[in-house]
Amino acid sequence: MSRNLLLLLVLAGLLGLAAAAGILSVPVRTGELGVLGETITSPPRGLRDLVLGLGVLVLGAWIFGELLSVVRLPRICGYLLFGVLVGPDAATWRPDWFPDILGSEQLAYVKLVDGLAIAVIAFVAGGEIRLGELRAIAAKVAGIVGLHAVVVFSGMALVTSLVILPMVPGLAGEDGEGPGIVPALIVGTIAMAISPAVLIAVIKDARARGPVSRISLTSAIMVDLVLITTFTVLMFAVVRFGGGEGGGDLLPLAGGLAWHLLGSVLVGGVIGGMILWISRAVPEQLDALVLLAAFGIAVIGEFLHVAPLLVGLSAGIAQANLAGHNADLERSAERLLLPVCCVFFAVAGAGVHLGDLPSLWPAVLVIVGCRAALITGAAGIGTRLVGFDPPVRRWLWACFISQAGLSIALVGEVRRNLPDAAWAGELATLLLAVITIHELVGPLLMRFGLAKAGEVDAVEREHASESAGSTDSGREVAT
């Protein structure tokens, strides 16, 4: 029996188990009196099914990834697709016999691991960055990022004002007192976003190494900084001058923003140093240490109002560049990356809003197409201006298409900051549909670009040539 058929059989077995467990599910009881007069409490349904849902999600996403890798597609697409398949939005399309693995209630619980996953992904990415190498390309990357931000922001704002606003009447507001160009500015800002998490996952999956991988990852991180800054300023302006809730003074906003960025780096640096120090004392518990640190980063991020992505990244950079760097710690984090990615991207897939696509598809297609064109143009011009090599010039754009966690979080922020604006709800729906497309298409394009740039499987090729080199030198010594 072929390997792929066996994988499908295992998956079918897992889905069958989930269905069987669902049939036998126990009733929820809260505060009932038992026969002995004692209090009986059972957890909510979503919490009770959570562990099973997680198990099926991890294995199912991984199996889907493996099956897609057979046809040379990125595994991350498999993780996303499995998430879409078992997510709450696909419930209406699924056959009746299909088990309810990840309903809205479970999804809310599983989303709690998002912060942890982002911290692990960022920690691994940070571990790849050597400050010496970064310094050499920082100025050039800053040029590319600057151009990307200006071109994509202004271009998308213009396209939204001229084309999208007339296409989607709900965005114009009621009674002629519409939001003006605010939706256009928000679309422009969120269109800038590139997902570093997707980039890291695709690079790891493709075992890619080379200038396109390195420059795209560094650029994505810098774009995140620009994006967070722009979005915070924009939201402040909209809330302050547009009559939304929570308006305030500019000074606290600037302070908050500075803390959000610099504080993240500072907290991450401290955590990275601490992890490195503790890792030397507990060489056998590194997996637990990395998970504990990632959990800490996720929680502290919310508590101290810092960005888990930046904290994790700074922690990774700190531990990789400080004296006495622990290679075992990095290996441990990389080992954990695969299960974390399976859960993270499957959850992202499960959160995809499939129901919004049919009604909004013309506007969605316009935004997706224009964004892709602007990104391609900006990346092409930018890389030429700063003098990067031809593979980077030709294929860097392919790495800039994907969007995921941060973009979705920012859309959530728009709704949270403007709870009374009907247009904000409409805009959020439109943006989520756009991000869905980028979520699904981005990894495919990136893998394609990396393959064209000759960077796929470069890690294995390097190892092979190293071992061949060492064998040759061994032979020479023997001779």
Next chain:
Amino acid sequence: MIAALLIAADGVPTAAGGGDGVPIGFRIFLAVLALGGLAIAAGTPFSRRLHRNRAVAALSAGGWFAVLAGIALGPVGLDLVDEGIFSGLRPLVVVALGWVGLIVGLQARWKILQAVPGVIWTWTVKDAAMSALVAASLGAIVLGLAVENAFAHPAALFAPLATLAAANLSWAPETRSLRVELSDRTRRIATLIAAAAGLSAIVAIALAGLASLPVRADGIASTLDPLLGGRRLAVLLATAAVVGIGARFLLSMVERDSPQMLVVVVGFVCIVAGVADAAGISPLLSGLLAGVVLANLSTGPLRNLESVLHRGETAGGMLLYGFAGVLVSVDSGWAPLALGFAIAATRILLKPFTLGQSMRLAREELPTNTPLRLASVRQAPLAVAVAIALVLVEDSTLARTLLTAVVIAGLASGLAAPLQSWQQRSSTAPTSDSKSDLNEATS
């Protein structure tokens, strides 16, 4: 440090807008930091050096530190982990129980069971019957005295008493903390003790898990429903078959890839534990059955699986002890205290007796003053897991009372054995102590 963080966090506004509470995510983090930190600290070289001290080794083997940490974090102590937080941490407990069940189940390889000497089987069966009977009787007496009309609904007592009986089986398999004098004879005896403990662990999980299968609890009247029991058992067997066969195939596929191996192991542990939790069954039993199937289907990839599972053993054990401490109930009055100490007392009286009898059957003469005589007095760490599984299946005050009794019995018996051993040693002249560690390799 935790207390300092807690105090610092107290002034931080919560999501609800108040300034008088600690955000729930942060409290969960502090709880995990405390328990996880303890688990990580247990693996440090410093901790290993500390364990050379007899008192520290005895306290640690009995789970004292982790249980006390749990009590300090729980409602009895700082109230950092209240019901809401425990609810958030519940999935972690479910996974840990499935993990433990799988580790125990993997020991039940048919070839190994066939090689187990007859004397171990006899000892296990005798001890199981006697211990279960004693614990269940003590439980029934104490509950009869403490709870009004306790026997009006015997079905409601069925699973709790079976759990209490199961928790009283087995004993701690390690003998290092007893500081036994090393010789061929003591080494052989320690091996027998560990082997019988392993076998008893399988019986304990099976007894507690199977007893809870037919119980239909709907609040008004708990009844025994054999049909429900049969359906639950069928789901468990199906889970064991799917996981066993699926894991065998996937493990051989990812044998050389450490991250993929982790995905497969974590995924299957979650499924084994999750199916049980969703269906209201003990995750321990589900893990045990899956482990048994897996152990008897393959050999090669199992080594990798066991290495991944054992990597989390210390952390998992510490977490379960910690959670037991969190769940300890002080609202149940004298019942758990009386029950716990009564069980510990009967262990001190009965377990050495069955041990001695079995050694005579095995034609092994126990040295008169060896602490190994008391090895079977110490309650198995598994007992705590069995009691936590009862709380997970049905979180009632009765279940928590019994868990508290099991924790007390574990702490008391864990301390009693080394104390007696120390007393015996101090009353007789010590011989060479330089090589007195009976290596854990024997277990």
